[in-house]
Amino acid sequence: MLSQQILNGLVTGSVYALFSLGFTLIFGVQKLLNFAHGATFMAGAFIAYYCTISGMPFLLAIGLSMVATGVIGIVVDLVAFRPLRKRGNAEFPALVSSIGVDLVLISIAQQVSKTQVLNFPFGTFPVKFFNFLGLRISLLQIVILATVAVLVVLLIFYLKKTSFGRQVRAVATNERAAALLGVNVQSVFLQTFFIAGALAGLAGVLIGLLFNSMQFLMGEPYMLRAFVVVVIGGLGSVPGAIVASLMLGVMQSLTVAYLPSGLTDAIIFTLLFIVLLIRPNGLFGDANAVAGGTRQ
Amino acid sequence: MKLLKLGMSVAAFSAVMASSTLAMADEYKIVVLQSLTGGAAFIGKHVADGAVMAADELNEKGFFGAGNSLVYEVADDATDRTQTLSLITRLAADDKVLLVMGPTSGSVALAGANVANERAFPVLTTTNSMEVVENGPWSFILTQPADVTIPYLADFTAQTLGAKSCAIIGVKDNEAYVALQRKYEELIQAQGVSLASVDGVALADSDFSALATKIATSDQDCVFIGTPAAQAANMVIQLRQAGLDPSIPILGHNAFASPAFIEKGGAAVENVYLIGAWVPGGDDEFSQAFAANFQAKTGVSADEWHAVGYSGMQVIANAIKDAVAAGKVTREGVRDALGAQTDIPVVIGEGTYSYDEHRVPRFGMKVMQVKDGAFTVVEQ
Numbered sequence: 001m002l003s004q005q006i007l008n009g010l011v012t013g014s015v016y017a018l019f020s021l022g023f024t025l026i027f028g029v030q031k032l033l034n035f036a037h038g039a040t041f042m043a044g045a046f047i048a049y050y051c052t053i054s055g056m057p058f059l060l061a062i063g064l065s066m067v068a069t070g071v072i073g074i075v076v077d078l079v080a081f082r083p084l085r086k087r088g089n090a091e092f093p094a095l096v097s098s099i100g101v102d103l104v105l106i107s108i109a110q111q112v113s114k115t116q117v118l119n120f121p122f123g124t125f126p127v128k129f130f131n132f133l134g135l136r137i138s139l140l141q142i143v144i145l146a147t148v149a150v151l152v153v154l155l156i157f158y159l160k161k162t163s164f165g166r167q168v169r170a171v172a173t174n175e176r177a178a179a180l181l182g183v184n185v186q187s188v189f190l191q192t193f194f195i196a197g198a199l200a201g202l203a204g205v206l207i208g209l210l211f212n213s214m215q216f217l218m219g220e221p222y223m224l225r226a227f228v229v230v231v232i233g234g235l236g237s238v239p240g241a242i243v244a245s246l247m248l249g250v251m252q253s254l255t256v257a258y259l260p261s262g263l264t265d266a267i268i269f270t271l272l273f274i275v276l277l278i279r280p281n282g283l284f285g286d287a288n289a290v291a292g293g294t295r296q
Numbered sequence: 297m298k299l300l301k302l303g304m305s306v307a308a309f310s311a312v313m314a315s316s317t318l319a320m321a322d323e324y325k326i327v328v329l330q331s332l333t334g335g336a337a338f339i340g341k342h343v344a345d346g347a348v349m350a351a352d353e354l355n356e357k358g359f360f361g362a363g364n365s366l367v368y369e370v371a372d373d374a375t376d377r378t379q380t381l382s383l384i385t386r387l388a389a390d391d392k393v394l395l396v397m398g399p400t401s402g403s404v405a406l407a408g409a410n411v412a413n414e415r416a417f418p419v420l421t422t423t424n425s426m427e428v429v430e431n432g433p434w435s436f437i438l439t440q441p442a443d444v445t446i447p448y449l450a451d452f453t454a455q456t457l458g459a460k461s462c463a464i465i466g467v468k469d470n471e472a473y474v475a476l477q478r479k480y481e482e483l484i485q486a487q488g489v490s491l492a493s494v495d496g497v498a499l500a501d502s503d504f505s506a507l508a509t510k511i512a513t514s515d516q517d518c519v520f521i522g523t524p525a526a527q528a529a530n531m532v533i534q535l536r537q538a539g540l541d542p543s544i545p546i547l548g549h550n551a552f553a554s555p556a557f558i559e560k561g562g563a564a565v566e567n568v569y570l571i572g573a574w575v576p577g578g579d580d581e582f583s584q585a586f587a588a589n590f591q592a593k594t595g596v597s598a599d600e601w602h603a604v605g606y607s608g609m610q611v612i613a614n615a616i617k618d619a620v621a622a623g624k625v626t627r628e629g630v631r632d633a634l635g636a637q638t639d640i641p642v643v644i645g646e647g648t649y650s651y652d653e654h655r656v657p658r659f660g661m662k663v664m665q666v667k668d669g670a671f672t673v674v675e676q
Contacts, residue, residue: 008505009506119530212502
């Protein structure tokens, strides 16, 4: 059972990683906690669901969902963050503002879904299981692990090796200096929000597929766990978010398997306190680590 | 000129007649206060939808006599105690409101009951918590407490299935569901069934892979799931996918009695046992008509909570009618009439709804099983 539980945890953790990357990316670049990220995740699942049941091919529905949640990310920035940034000292107001956007999106989803739990039609993704070294793994789990791995590699490549990635890191390090050097800061913010939204949307679709369940509050538990992930991994640290997500997924599986499952959250948050006490900047963070750069 | 005078006279007479007719028409105002948003919206929104449909039907049929009607407002307790306290305080100050149908869930309902009893204002909460009843004479519960419902399932587990050990999966963040689970544990243990494991999930959880693997690789004679229908369906699917022995019976309480359970669970939920006050689709003329009308009106198949809301409104309407007949259309009169309701035709349970001498609702339960994609009543 141990190896099976570790596998379960890795699959769950990989989706946490997808979700948390966008969250930590925004924090890294803007030093803002976007609490509308959970609702964006939920919106991704809902959009893909409604596209699928309206007859759209599933892969196209996923693509459309990612674009749509990317656009939602941009709207969140334009509505909830940009006006506050202009006034300066935006951290706390922006947090409240993003909670407001979160609640608006949740209310819309509740109305649209009539408070029903949604699930993709049977056969949306082939149900196939493989038995390997005593492990039982589904085709969907394999696809999720592979998709997340490819996306993480692409994101790191994008941040480290492309001109845009350098601009992101420049803005993350010192927004004013980057602007003086000709970087279009607003464009960097918008692109960051688009990427974060698209990743959250894809995570929502994968979770909806994997656990056969989508409802208007589905983003909230993931939001809490993403918060734990980015704090443990190191605020703004992309590698930290990935490692912490996988750790969290495995730990969650193992606590459910070997301890009363009601203790899972208590254990996760106790770990959070311990990490904060020993390494206040997280496992991979230093005081200035931001999206691959170092804030000045 | 004569014609003009005649016309004015007729018009004046008509206006007087019309106003006197309006003056004779009585309106009985209630407020449906349910969790339309927040964590208990899965219950409250459905109860409110069923209740509103019943109120509209009763008015259309002229249940209160020609010209008289039940006037209702729908409000949202938001699964939030502060909002509930504020709303009930405001409603209690409005003399026209005879009764509140709500709030919905355990702790919020109890908070509402506190205010209602302080202000001598009748509330019929959706919860099954006896704490609400014990809080004072003005607070009622609409659903049967665990003491009434769970024995049906516990007896079936221990006596009919002959289980010796059972794995328990419950919801940890809803008092009503926790109460049902605890009662089930207590009753089966009293009949010699041991608890192989006890686990809790949150209402918003959907990842049960670790839990499913744990149970699928453990030894037990049955698995009890105490969660809402759609979540339970998802859990059963994950249990099956984790390799749970198909011969191990899975059991659930009345929340499973929803079309959503079969729609979302598909073949995975075949043979699952449940108790329910509502047989989806209905099992007699009244309940079948409700199921068909609800589907036609909302496009959604009625579940247990819709049926409970619909039935609750029938009980309220009868209580108000009795208060009118007794010449006591006051809050006190409605409260007294509500507690005295017996054998009211409803679409749930055994078809009639009564309050016993302790103001505990009684309408019965059925043990059912999913067979060929439908709920069938298990003959015992």
